[in-house]
Amino acid sequence: MTPPLPLDGIRIADFTNVYSGPYGTMMLADFGAEVIRVESLQYFPNSTRGTTPRPSQALMSTGSRIVVAYVDGEPGEKPWNRHAMFNCHARNKMSMTVNVRTPEGLEVIKRLVQKSDAVVDNYSAGVMDRMGLSYEVLRGWKPDIVVMQMPAFGLSGPYMKTQAFGIGVEGPCGFTSLRGYTDDVTYQHVPSVVHMDTASGPGSAFALLSALHYRDRTGEGQFIEFPQAENMLQNLGEFFLDAQMNQRPYGPLGNHHPRMAPHNVYPCNAPKSWVAIAVADDAAWQRLCHALGWLTSAMDSRYRTLTGRLEHQDEIDAALAEWTREHTPQEAAQYLQDHQVTAGPVLSVSAAYQDPQLRDRGFFEPLTHPEAGTHEYPGILWKMSHTPAHLRTPPCCLGEHNDYVYRTLLGYTAEEIQSLTEAGHIGDTYVEAQG
Structure with missing residues (x-):
């Protein structure tokens, strides 16, 4: 008998996009949380399920790896289900669709929140509020709900409304100035590692688990403000302290190290x-x-x-x-x-797939996706002796779990589901206006 996973019984309404937020909820899903992605047929999330819902031939011919990362280089009939950008962190998750920008859609979200333990988003500051999903509203629907927002720079201060991807945050935080090569003083060749996104994943997962632990002890939910910039800055502590204590600023380090040579x-x-x-x-x-x-x-x-x-x-x-x-x-x-x-x-990425250390430990695990085929995915981040985790389900297709969410979880009747489908809430294809 398979033992229960550590987060079995935890349900998360997941509004995250791009990489940082989805990476965090991936970690929670890997260890048993029921993560339900809330998606919309009317809105294509840029840089999440690919860069565009239906890439043109001209776009595909650019050869950009981030654009053409479809299975066998073919977008297929539903490209949003076949892109590596999304599928890398969408395993063990579910996907439902709803148009939140309607009264009917908000009622669906209300029912979902009342059945959930947490709500997570990484939109810019104020987006959830404008959709009618502020913490005050969510707490009114479920008093002990844990809500986490992950804006780039937080919910106050002069940068509050700044919209940014990872690389746009790393610049003002000082991280970009440390990267690149020592002879490249113009920073023309700084690689787009986007460390902020990968740092935000485990940071946000820890923050959410901390709040859920507090709720289990006290019965009280709470709001988590998770500024991704401030989370990443903790990774640069030695440079900030050295600059402060010794007035010693750093420039590009390249592959050199301030305390090792060669x-x-x-x-x-x-x-x-x-x-x-x-x-x-x-x-x-x-x-x-x-x-x-x-x-x-x-x-x-x-x-x-x-x-x-x-x-x-x-x-x-x-x-x-x-x-x-x-x-x-x-x-x-x-x-x-x-x-x-x-x-x-x-090692190149392809060589790392064959690395004997990773192979011996079984790090890569195969999953069969209904539209992307069978591939080996990066596996579980750590091993637990009593509650071992594995990749259980392939990356979720758009709207794949609508029937479970609407019928089984939220209790909608067949007639209500038909009405919501006709109104554009339920489906598996982005509307043509987004093409």
Whole structure:
């Protein structure tokens, strides 16, 4: 008999879009919460189920990975169900459709909230209020409801109404200035990692679980204001403190590290193949030198201390690159690891799928999607001895669980469901006006 999951019995009305919010609710769904995505046939969520509901041939021909990430490069009849941007975090979830911007739609949401433990959104400040779904309204429908909003900069202050994706938040938070390469002072080549989104996922999940735990102890729900910028800033604490205490601002770090040298990625013997090497202290430097036969360098006073290596890291990098170019990333990494030097191959995503460590641990799990086919998805983030979790259901198609939500959960009659369908609430296809 399969043991119950830790969050069995928790139901979440999920209004999240793009990545940060859906990633957080994915983590909750993975461990048993019933996460019901509230979607609309009249509104296509940009950068969520793809970049547009029906991509044109001209758009597909751009080759942009974020645009064309459909199964086999084909949008298909319902592209919104086939895009990697959505499917990566939509497993173990349900999808219902309703037009919230109507009285009938608000009544549907009222019934859903009364059956739920939490409501989550990551819209800009004020969006839920304008839809008639403020905390005051939701609390009136269910007094112990937990409501979490995840605006970029919070619900007060001069940036309150700023709309932003992750990269637009990381700039004013100082994170962008730390990234990029040291010789790129114009930040022309800063990669769009969008760390804020991935940081917001676990942060928001923890915040929601904390409030639910409080509710279970006291019977009281509450409102959670989760400014994504402030959550991400906690990841940069050392730089803020150093700037404050020592008046030492940082510029682009590239692959270098302020307290390790050498610390970089180095080219190997095939095009676009690299190995990462990190030397944490003077002892590790000595081990590296002996591994490579650099006995003169091991004794050179310019390199024996971190201060000296930081001052001369460009020439150290050049010498290391001469050695790494003679090896594959795996060969170089294994040789250095055998000499107790921290190193690892830089894998492409496709190579990581075949990584023996991940394969041995069964990290990737297969799911069969009715429109996207069978693929291996990144698996559960951690393992629990008594309540092990797995990927149970494939990414939800638009409106896939309307029958369960309307008929079973909310108790609508067949006649009422037919009426709501004719009114445009229930369906599985975006209206043509969005094409």
